[in-house]
Amino acid sequence: MIPRYSRQEMVDIWSPESKFRIWFEIEAHACDALAELGVIPKEAAKTIWEKGGSATFDIDRIDEIERETKHDVIAFLTHLAEIVGPDARFVHQGMTSSDVLDTCFNVQLVRAADLLLEDMDALLAAIKRRAMEHKDTVCIGRSHGIHAEPVTFGLKMAEAYAEFDRCKKRLIDAREEIATCAISGAVGTFANIDPSVEEHVANALGLQAEPVSTQVIPRDRHAMFFATLGVIASSIERVATEVRHLQRTEVLEAEEFFSKGQKGSSAMPHKRNPVLTENLTGLARIVRGFSIPAMENVALWHERDISHSSVERMIGPDATVTLDFALVRLTGVIDKLMVYPERMMGNMDRLGGLVHSQRILLALTQAGSSREDAYRLVQRNAMKVWDSYQVSGSAGVDFLTELLGDEDVRSYLSEEEIKDRFDLGYHTKNVDVIFKRVFGES
Secondary structure: OOHHHOOHHHHHHOOHHHHHHHHHHHHHHHHHHHHHOOOOOHHHHHHHHHHHHOOOOOHHHHHHHHHHHOOHHHHHHHHHHHHHOHHHHHOOOOOOHHHHHHHHHHHHHHHHHHHHHHHHHHHHHHHHHHHHHOOOOEEEEEEOOEEEEEEEHHHHHHHHHHHHHHHHHHHHHHHHHHOEEOOOOHHHOOOOOOHHHHHHHHHHOOOEEOOOOOOOOOOHHHHHHHHHHHHHHHHHHHHHHHHHHHHOOOOOOEEOOOOOOOOOOOOOOOOOOOHHHHHHHHHHHHHHHOHHHHHHOOOOOOOOOOHHHHHHHHHHHHHHHHHHHHHHHHHHHHHHOEEOHHHHHHHHHOOOOHHHHHHHHHHHHHOOOOHHHHHHHHHHHHHHHHHHHHHHOOOOOOHHHHHHOOHHHHOOOOHHHHHHOOOHHHHHOOHHHHHHHHHOOO
């Protein structure tokens, strides 16, 4: 987690101040429940809230205590006792450190997920706006990086919208799965604390009680959460890679916004590089990489070990902070993306009409030719165009002209029938159908 790729709102979720405040709330809510059960005095629970709730925890003091105790939760409880006084002896009754650590971690992940969901809503809105703007902006579709058949730039955006909409649903599910609380004591048996305390703390923090824990909340939940973040990162990378390809000089159908005063290269003043989407590609690799250690955290020894702890202290903040930054950055890229319809049409026309080859193939089969013969006839004319393009970078031979001059093709198709297959609108006639599937009636 470095400032260059961080936004303060997400960073604050993982700050020591936030962590210790959540720790206190877990302990104080547990005291309320224990007081109702008659385990501790109600006045003690009230005092804990009054003194601890208004306190500013001294991070340096907690660190100082931990250097001696070598235990972070004990260090916090010792500092809390300094603030609360004698009634602090009722804090942490029947609880174990993992009750505090795991419940806090899940609170932080839930809050992070809520912020990420806000990010995704903003991204979806930007993508939808650009999709509607360019619904009918025709461009070439590519397979293997090679010209295939026409699509629209709006369809590219619709694909991204549908993908991130799926990602949002996955994150909602992951948030629900991670939103659990465990206040079950040593090895998770509730031997020294009543299960109702867990229910109370869970309700107070907006969580669900973990149905069965060991001494820790099961880490398959966390594995799914971080895997979901990895999938979202991969979707970010897919869109970023698309923009990077479209900005290549030989393509230049779209490019990142280049602001006044921006510099593309320290050596070459003419450069306008896709630096934002390249950055997103790199950030996606980082977030995706966190999913593996999260999965490796699932297999702990017996009822508990702490091999997962050091991992989560790193990947919790780093994964959510980085993904938050990446989602916001991608939103900005999409929102300001420069799109060049004329260049798109020019690129499509460079291959002299080859994008209509499938229509001619189908027309020949429908006119009585075998598929093998039809493919051979279309390909031999297409290769003339392709070969001329290879020489000059633009088609010196026109596909339609070649087809009209091919006696074997003309034995099946009339001039009018051939020309009819070069209608560009044919390829985009179902765009509205696709948009309705993606965006609904609106």
